Amino acid sequence: MNPKKPTLKEEDDEDAQEPNQKFVQAFDCFSSYLKAASFIEDWIRTKKNNPTDFANDYPAVINRGLLIRKILLYLRKDTGGLPLKDANGAILHPETRQVHQLIFTRELYASEDDYLFFFTINLLEACSIRYNVPVLVIRIALNHLGFMIADGVVTIQPHHKKFALEKLSSIRSELIHDYVKHLKLQVSSDYFENLTQKFLDMQRYVDAANCIVRFSFYDKFNILDLCINLVDIQKVQ
16 A cells, blocks of 8 residues: 655645744843844854754744733733832832843833834844844844735834834845835935945945945945955955
């Protein structure tokens, strides 16, 4: 008797990987997004974990945050979602240790859309600043948010776009184009030209080169000087 051939769904289920719970649960303890980004950098560079695993781990991080948010909102249902504080502003009977200091729980926001959006953008910014975090990791988080927007899971509002624009200059230069596209931002060419000049002034020659290539600014900057500077820092690719 011939064995039953697995269906496409069964094959997909077999290929799917479970998120690493040690990685996911670590986010329960971070008091800043920079500490989370530092952990991601160490997880990949020092502990030699595969950055592609972030595609499984990051959605699990987001889902965990949403679950914690729901629990806290339920526990705070009599206070309108706000933690109960004493006369000095100290939180009374915190639901978890240092609940008011942690990135998962410091701000629960008015909606899940806000929670998902601001959490992701803040983490994107922190990972961009920690320059040794692989760009693939940042791209995975950005694409995940982009997919949620495209699928209607997250609805982009004007206050989201305003916040995203404020963070734009901090985002890794390789991802600026996708960042603008996924978040449906309206940004003029002059903005990117000024940003490129800012990178040059800060001697961030790789970032400047990324913008020049992405936005075809070849006739607006001294490409020879840029190439010489890239050679000097051994960043010609």
